Amino acid sequence: MSDPQDLFRRAIAAREVQDLGGALNAILMAAKAAPNDPNVALGLAQISFEAGLDAADLYGRAAQLQPQRIDLQRSRATALAAEGRQSEGEALLEDGLFKNPGWIDGHRCLSGMRATGGDTNFARSFSAAVARDPENFSLRMAWFHVLAMAKLWDEARAVIADAEQCLGERQASLLGKLFIASESGEAAHDPALFDAVEHVSDVGLDIARVRHFLRGGQIERARDVCLRHLGKPAMRAFWSYLSLAWRLLGDRQVEWLNAGMRDVRSFDLDFTPSELRELATTLRRLHTMQQPWHEQSVRGGTQTERPLLLRIDPVIAGARQRIENAVQHYIAGLPQNDPAHPLLAAPRGRFLFAGSWSVRLRPGGFHAMHTHPMGWISSALYVTVPEGADLGPEPAGHLQFGSPPPELNLQLNPYGAIEPKPGRLALFPSTMWHGTVPFADGERMTIAFDVIPTAPQFS
Incomplete structure (x- = not known):
């Protein structure tokens, strides 16, 4: 049997190049050889989670081996929610926060879990923690940020007002007040x-x-x-x-x-109707949330968690192969290198997925205008699209480019749009404004992702 540390290193190397199948094989052998190694146990949990497998109990084992690492309880709670055991995940976080009321990441995780589950009082853990630790200014500001991301302006103002009454004005609270004044429309x-x-x-x-x-x-x-x-x-x-x-x-x-729509391209991938139906069925099972995260662009729909295209599910893997081929064609067709340009400066070799997910929009749903500043190239692969009257009159459901966010009140027209069709993949620069037009009825479901070049010069 191979040395468990060598197997562990092989697993990590495979994971870094997003070969989750190879990573899983290596880490399973490492775990069999060294069942009590804390790093191996954590590696098994993380790789299993990213591969789309049940990982909550594996994170539980990793937490047993490293009880001082409270972050592993957050990971376990996230995995529990992903497995349909959200109440257990919430209870785990509540217990951790009772013992550690200043655990900000735990509060954020619990608030997000509750918000995506449809709980309107999603940030209540902060209130109890501040009551126990009233002089924790960082905790108060984290509470503010969670409320501000949800655009709950009155509640966010109240948190800052109470913080300043108890602890005095600080730079962070001043900046928070300015943010609210600008974004809420007050000033x-x-x-x-x-x-x-x-x-x-x-x-x-x-x-x-x-x-x-x-x-x-x-x-x-x-x-x-x-x-x-x-x-x-x-x-x-x-x-x-x-x-x-x-x-x-x-x-x-x-x-x-921007060059207008020059760097916006669409590819009609060679999915058969039955393959698209199978892909849609697979994706629907992953949409377990009730509401989107507050910081996302989704309006009237849900977004999956976990890195979608790293799952070892054969249906997802088949889609990934087609996607990778299209991305390679897109990169090969880019204009010549320009070292000052955010799209054209990047090396044209291998690439990695910086994130991947599915969005399922309900009737009237849309994406607000946004960008992906952590990406290089962004995307939308249409899996299901409403037809005829369900879609609505053109440009309903279209993916538009170049328009500013409406809350900025800028009179600029879009550069153009891509019409949604099942099996169509849109690729475009991650720094370009994009969003969708609401549609009338039915379901609009996509796979989306960002890619980045593997070379470290990307910035």
Whole structure:
């Protein structure tokens, strides 16, 4: 029998190149050879989870071997929810939070689990924890962020007001108040709203500044905030906003950046109708949530968790192979390398999935305008699409590109759109604004993913 540490290293190497079948084979042999090795036990749980297998009990075993690692209880709770045992997952997190009220990641996980389960009082664990640990300012601000992501502005204001009454104003609470004032509409057009924190350097604050300046017509200020991140990894979060500023200013550099629909392509993959029906059946079983996460673009539907395209399910694997072939064709057809461009600077070799998921939209559902700043190339593969009157008049259900988020109130038209059809894969730059038009009735289900180049120069 091979050395368990060698098997463990083989498993990790296979996982890093997203060969989950090879990783699973190696880690299973390692676990058989070294059943009490904590790293092997954790590796078995993580690889099993990512491969789409039941992993809650495996995380439980890993937690037994490393009782000091509270994060393993969060992983176990997530796995329990994914296996349809959400009440057990919530109970596990509640127990951990009772013992550790300042465990912020546990609160976030529990809040997300409750929100996607349809619980409107999803953030209540924070209230109990703050009552027990009232001087924990970080805990209070985490509570604020969870509420703000859900756009529960009154509740978020109340959390900050109470924090400042008890502990005084701090930079984080001040920035929180500015964020609410801008995003809620309370002071959306106050040109001086952010002037008092001009000296504060923070990427998240700069995103808030840019959105505020665009919304209020201070386009040059928005552009200048974006440009100060050029050459830095954080710039990927600003390219999409810079494109809006350039368009509004009539700057021709936007043609270099976006080139209209030049880098948006569609591929009609060779699925048979029966293969698409089988894929749809497989995906429906994975849509166990009732509501989307608050921070997502999904409106009127659900999104799966776990990395979808890493599952070892043969139906998913067959779709992945077709997807990979199309991505390779897309990359091969890109314009020549441009070291300053967020899409064209990346190396053209192998790629990895940075994330993959399925979205199932209900009647009237859509995606809000958004981007994927952590990706390089993004996507939508249509598995089911309403037909005829169920879809509605054109452009119902279409995937549109280039329009700004409506809450910014910018009068810019989309560059174009892709019509949804079963088996059609849309590929486009991750930094490009995209969203969908609501449809009338039926089901619209997709597979979506981001890819990144394997070379470390990606930024």
